[in-house]
Amino acid sequence: MPDTGNENSEFTLHRLETDDDIEQYLELIRNVFGQTSGADNLAKNLIDHHPHMTLKNFFVMKHQGKIVATLNLIPVQWSIGGIPLKVAEMGHVATLPEYRHRGLQRTLANEFHKEVERHGYDVCAIEGIAYFYRQFGYEYALPLLEETKIRLEQLPTSSTKTNIRPFTPEDIGTAGQLLAQSQKRFYVHTVRDESIWRMQEETKTAAGDKFEGYSLERNGEMVAYFRISDRPEEKALVLREASDMDDYSNEAILAFLKDLGRQRSFEYLVSRMSYQDPLMQKLVSLGAVQDDPPYAWQIRVPDYAAVFWKMKPLFDSRLAESSYRHLTEKFNFNFRRYTIQVNVEDGSIREIEKLDTNEDRTIGLNPLVFVQLLLGHRSRQELEMIYPDFRIRQSHKHLIDVLFPKSTSHIHAAY
Numbered sequence: 034m035p036d037t038g039n040e041n042s043e044f045t046l047h048r049l050e051t052d053d054d055i056e057q058y059l060e061l062i063r064n065v066f067g068q069t070s071g072a073d074n075l076a077k078n079l080i081d082h083h084p085h086m087t088l089k090n091f092f093v094m095k096h097q098g099k100i101v102a103t104l105n106l107i108p109v110q111w112s113i114g115g116i117p118l119k120v121a122e123m124g125h126v127a128t129l130p131e132y133r134h135r136g137l138q139r140t141l142a143n144e145f146h147k148e149v150e151r152h153g154y155d156v157c158a159i160e161g162i163a164y165f166y167r168q169f170g171y172e173y174a175l176p177l178l179e180e181t182k183i184r185l186e187q188l189p190t191s192s193t194k195t196n197i198r199p200f201t202p203e204d205i206g207t208a209g210q211l212l213a214q215s216q217k218r219f220y221v222h223t224v225r226d227e228s229i230w231r232m233q234e235e236t237k238t239a240a241g242d243k244f245e246g247y248s249l250e251r252n253g254e255m256v257a258y259f260r261i262s263d264r265p266e267e268k269a270l271v272l273r274e275a276s277d278m279d280d281y282s283n284e285a286i287l288a289f290l291k292d293l294g295r296q297r298s299f300e301y302l303v304s305r306m307s308y309q310d311p312l313m314q315k316l317v318s319l320g321a322v323q324d325d326p327p328y329a330w331q332i333r334v335p336d337y338a339a340v341f342w343k344m345k346p347l348f349d350s351r352l353a354e355s356s357y358r359h360l361t362e363k364f365n366f367n368f369r370r371y372t373i374q375v376n377v378e379d380g381s382i383r384e385i386e387k388l389d390t391n392e393d394r395t396i397g398l399n400p401l402v403f404v405q406l407l408l409g410h411r412s413r414q415e416l417e418m419i420y421p422d423f424r425i426r427q428s429h430k431h432l433i434d435v436l437f438p439k440s441t442s443h444i445h446a447a448y
Contacts, residue, residue, distance in 0.1 A: 044137060045095050046144060049088040055080060057100040058093060065127035075241030076125055079107065082236055083448060084228040092144055094128075094137045102128040102137040106145055109447040110224040111156070112216075113408065114347045117224060118340075121149045122447070123159040123166075142169045146335065155340055157333040166331045167401075173329035174404045175221060175442050181304040181313050182269075183321035185295060188302065191288035193281060200246030200258055205230045208248075208258045211276035212445070218309065220409045220440030223447045232448070239446035244273055247289075249282055257282050261290070269301040270294040274445060275312060283312050307443035330444065332404045337366070338373050338387045340407070345382050348436055352380045355435045364429065365393040368400040369422070396433065397424040406433075409440030 049058055059073045066072035079086055085108045094102040107122040123145060128137055146169075149157055159166055160177060200208070209230060216222040233239045234246070242262050249257040259275035270290060278286065290302055306313055308323060317323065334340055341348075352358060358380040366373040369391055376384040399422045405411040413433045416423045425433050 043096055044101075044135070044140075046140060047093050047095055049080075049091040049093060054093070054100065055088075058091065058103060061100055061103060061127055061129060062125060064129060066125075071241055072125065075238070076105075078232075078236050078238055078241075079105065079124075079448065082232045083107070084232060092141050094132075094141060096132065101132040102141060104138070104141045104145060106148055107448055108154075109158075110226070111221055111444070111447075112224050113221050113344065116344055116347055118155045118221075118343070119153065120156045120158055121145070121152075121154040123157060123161070126159070126161070139169075146333075149335055154335065155343060157335065159331050160328075161331050169333065170401065171331040171333045172401045172404050174332040174408050174410045175330040175444060176307070176327050176410075177330045177444070178324070178328040179305065179308050179313075179443075180324040180327070181306070181308070181316050181321045182323075183302050183316050183319060185270075185291050185300060185302055187320045188287045188291040189284060189319070190291065191284045193285040193288070195282060195285035196250040197247050197285065197289050198250065200234075200248050200260075202231070202234050204246075204248050204255060204258065205234065207255045208276070211255075211258060215277040216443075216445070218441065219307070219443045221442035221444070223445040225445065225447060229448060233446070239273065240448065242273065249278070249285065251282075257286075259286060261293075263297065263299075264303065265297075265299075267301065267303070268299045269303045270297065270299050272302060272304040272306060275306060275310075278312065283315055286312075287315075307441070309441045309443070329410075332408065334404050334407065337368070337400075337403070337407075338385055341373060341375065341385045345385070349381050351435050351438075352377070352382075357432060357435060360432075364432070365396060366403075367391050367394055367397050368403070369398070370400070394424075395426045395429055397422070399423045406437045409438060409442060412439040413437065415439075 049055055059076060062073045062076050091105045092103060093100045104126040105124045107124050109120045109122050111118045111120050126138065159171060205227060209227065212225065237243055244260040244262050246258060246260050248255050257276045257278045260273040262271040262273055264271050270293060294302060304313060352360060360380050361378050363374055363376045372388040372390050374386045374388050375382060399420050402416060402420055402423060406413060406416060413425060413430065
């Protein structure tokens with residue numbers, strides 16, 4: 034493939050194609066992330082097992098035939114208020130040290146965003162290192178790496194008779210239903226289809242981490258599941274994921290984890306579940322500490338008008354349940370360089386249009402941080418307090434609060 038405009042014409046943009054490409058790619062990942070980080074194992078899993086990825090999802094820069102920089106596009110699905118979002122996650126961003134500061138990642142990111150546009154993705158997301166991705170239009174907008182830690186000795190001992198057994202592939206259907214039920218409390222959350230469940234079970238890996246799965250049974254019926262990992266270097270057992278459980282089941286799982294952790298000579302239980310999960314609140318009541326505030330997902334919305342159209346049923350519902358149920362008005366979301374005009378008639382959105390103007394400043398928005406409001410991460414009031422260029426006139430503050438309430442979200446492992 035010819036060079037795409039990088040100032041050094043010796044660098045060319047490609048997708049993975051051959052076995053040699055794959056081996057070079059994996060070696061680059063090992064060199065950048067570390068030989069024992071496991072990042073190469075995740076990359077290999079994505080190549081070999083992901084049901085919705087091909088080698089075309091892996092972007093690389095070559096210098097005289099050698100792969101020197103890379104990133105990939107992981108297709109995932111999220112839900113916002115029950116509405117599906119097509120998400121492109123940027124993963125494994127890496128450049129060999131001797132090739133940095135040459136604009137290679139900018140070239141790769143540009144191609145990534147072109148692919149996003151070609152395939153109609155609603156949102157781009159990356160876990161990513163701090164600050165770097167702001168240059169590509171990303172903003173922190175969803176909680177990430179929520180971590181709750183407690184000493185095993187602080188966990189209760191239980192005499193409950195709940196049966197806990199290893200998770201099997203036959204449990205996937207019920208587990209999927211249990212996860213979906215648990216996720217109803219989260220405004221933005223992952224949608225994990227059966228093929229992703231099966232990939233995770235076959236590889237015993239989720240988001241690059243090895244795990245063990247367990248099912249809870251009562252009267253011969255599966256009522257919950259959970260996943261754990263070992264973190265030997267910290268003498269910690271990690272609770273990665275669990276479906277909703279009642280107090281009786283919570284007591285049983287904590288006793289099980291206490292006993293298992295002691296068998297492995299660990300001292301701590303660390304959870305990576307949402308701080309809003311009742312089980313995490315139980316741990317805090319027992320003396321657990323939380324890493325607060327947590328890190329955050331970095332998000333980029335390629336086309337706010339398109340996302341507004343997708344979220345129209347949600348907006349209409351919020352208007353219908355408010356004092357604006359009979360509203361008729363054209364109001365302008367001023368993103369400083371352009372405007373998204375929303376035409377509401379009798380409480381229902383009729384038209385959404387992007388305008389090349391920024392004259393109406395009634396709803397004045399910082400286009401980068403607006404994603405925090407869109408995804409419920411921050412309230413309108415919080416954003417106005419932090420950003421002087423996020424300013425809503427008094428006449429429309431309540432309307433914005435109705436359309437964009439602050440909400441709790443959590444992203445479960447999507448691959």
